[in-house]
Amino acid sequence: MENKLKKPSLPADVAKEYDSIIVPTTVMISKGKAQGTYDLTKISLVDAKKLAEAGKYLVAKKATDKK
Amino acid sequence: MGFESLKKNKIRDNAPGLRKNILIAERDWFVANTGLKAPVAPFTNPGDSLRITESHEFVEGFGFVPFHSTLATAELTAENVGERESRTNNPSLVAQHPGLTAEIVEFFQSRKNGDWIVLQQTLAGEWIQMGEDGLEAEVMFSFGSGRVDGGYQGVTATISNYGKPYFYEGDIVYHPAVVPDPEV
Numbered sequence: 718m719e720n721k722l723k724k725p726s727l728p729a730d731v732a733k734e735y736d737s738i739i740v741p742t743t744v745m746i747s748k749g750k751a752q753g754t755y756d757l758t759k760i761s762l763v764d765a766k767k768l769a770e771a772g773k774y775l776v777a778k779k780a781t782d783k784k
Numbered sequence: 785m786g787f788e789s790l791k792k793n794k795i796r797d798n799a800p801g802l803r804k805n806i807l808i809a810e811r812d813w814f815v816a817n818t819g820l821k822a823p824v825a826p827f828t829n830p831g832d833s834l835r836i837t838e839s840h841e842f843v844e845g846f847g848f849v850p851f852h853s854t855l856a857t858a859e860l861t862a863e864n865v866g867e868r869e870s871r872t873n874n875p876s877l878v879a880q881h882p883g884l885t886a887e888i889v890e891f892f893q894s895r896k897n898g899d900w901i902v903l904q905q906t907l908a909g910e911w912i913q914m915g916e917d918g919l920e921a922e923v924m925f926s927f928g929s930g931r932v933d934g935g936y937q938g939v940t941a942t943i944s945n946y947g948k949p950y951f952y953e954g955d956i957v958y959h960p961a962v963v964p965d966p967e968v
Contacts, residue, residue, distance in 0.1 A: 722962040724845075740845045742960035747839075747953055758963075773955070 725758045731765045735775040746773055787830055799907040802858040805850045806879055807903040807956065808895070808943075811920050813846035820901065820917055821954060831951070836913065839954030840901075847959040848903065851891070853879035854938070860904060860912065862949060875914050875949050877904060882938040884927055892925035892939055902943050903952055913950040914943060921945035 725741045726732065741757035751771035755764055769775045814820040819841040827833045858879035865874045881888060899920035903911045915921040921943050930937040 725960050725963050739842075739847075739957060740960040742847055743958040745956040745958075747955055 727757060727765075728759060728761075731760055731762055731775075733778075734762065735765050735769055735777055737775055739774055744774055746771075749773075797908065801856065801907055802853075802860060802879075803905040803907065804853055804855050804858075805905065806853055806858065806877070806941075806943075807848035807850050807958075808900050808923065809840075809842070809846070809848045809959075811899040811901060811915075811917075813842050814901070815841045815843055819843070822916060823950070834948060834950050836950050836952045836954060840952075840957075842957055845960060847957040849959045851881060851941075853941075854882055854936075858904065860914075860949075865946070872946055873948060874944065874946055876942065876944040877902065877914060878940065878942050880936060880938050880940050882936070884929060884937050884939070888939055889927065892923065892941060895923045896925065898923065900943070902945075903956070911952040911956070913952045915945050916947055916950065919945055919947040 727735065727737055727741050737757055739757075743754065743756045745754045746752050746768075749771055751767050751773050755768065757774065760768075765775055769777050811820070821836050821838040821840050823833050823835055824838070825833075858877065860875060860877045862873045862875040864871045866872055881892075899915075900923055901913065901915040902921045902923075903913050905911050922945065924942045924944075925939050926942075927939045928936065
């Protein structure tokens with residue numbers, strides 16, 4: 718059968734700045750400053766920064782890794 | 785930990801029932817040995833022995849699968865089973881999912897032999913977990929067409945296990961959804 722599916726990914730602008738440590742999906746964070754529900758496939762740069770700073774699921778790319 | 789008293793909580797609204805989303809994940813989807821979290825001693829406050837405060841960790845590409853239940857159909861009950869001085873709990877969750885289609889029946893049919901960890905949320909917001917390592921939950925189902933003059937067309941899911949209900953306070957990661965590839 719022809720494969721017509723692919724893994725979900727971060728939005729292009731977010732992917733330039735951050736790597737996801739999980740396959741991008743919806744996450745519900747229960748505690749802390751980043752508390753809330755986020756769809757990593759549609760996340761904004763502002764929310765991505767919030768998650769990365771909280772050490773949740775996203776990590777900032779090193780300057781040398783950015784394309 | 786101590787129980788000097790168990791007084792009435794006059795602040796809690798204590799509305800009955802469960803919210804619509806029920807989350808299930810197969811035991812094998814959690815990171816081996818350490819991914820499925822459990823309460824961690826020392827248990828300082830009353831209730832701590834049933835609180836899971838760390839976040840479950842999944843193997844890459846896995847997470848909790850939500851399924852919708854019609855509001856006011858989901859109910860969690862638990863009875864004592866066993867014999868005097870040797871009893872445990874038998875939690876059981878019954879919920880209805882509307883519709884009788886190939887996709888819906890396949891969803892439940894393909895899950896009937898798995899070992900499941902299940903989360904459901906009270907109206908107050910607590911996530912109650914059924915299933916633990918070695919005492920996972922079973923997902924069973926039945927379906928009905930209803931009648932032309934009434935009734936309910938859909939699947940009734942019955943999820944049961946043995947052991948304690950836990951109160952999950954960690955993060956929830958949903959199962960990633962594959963998306964159509966425009967390049968194929």
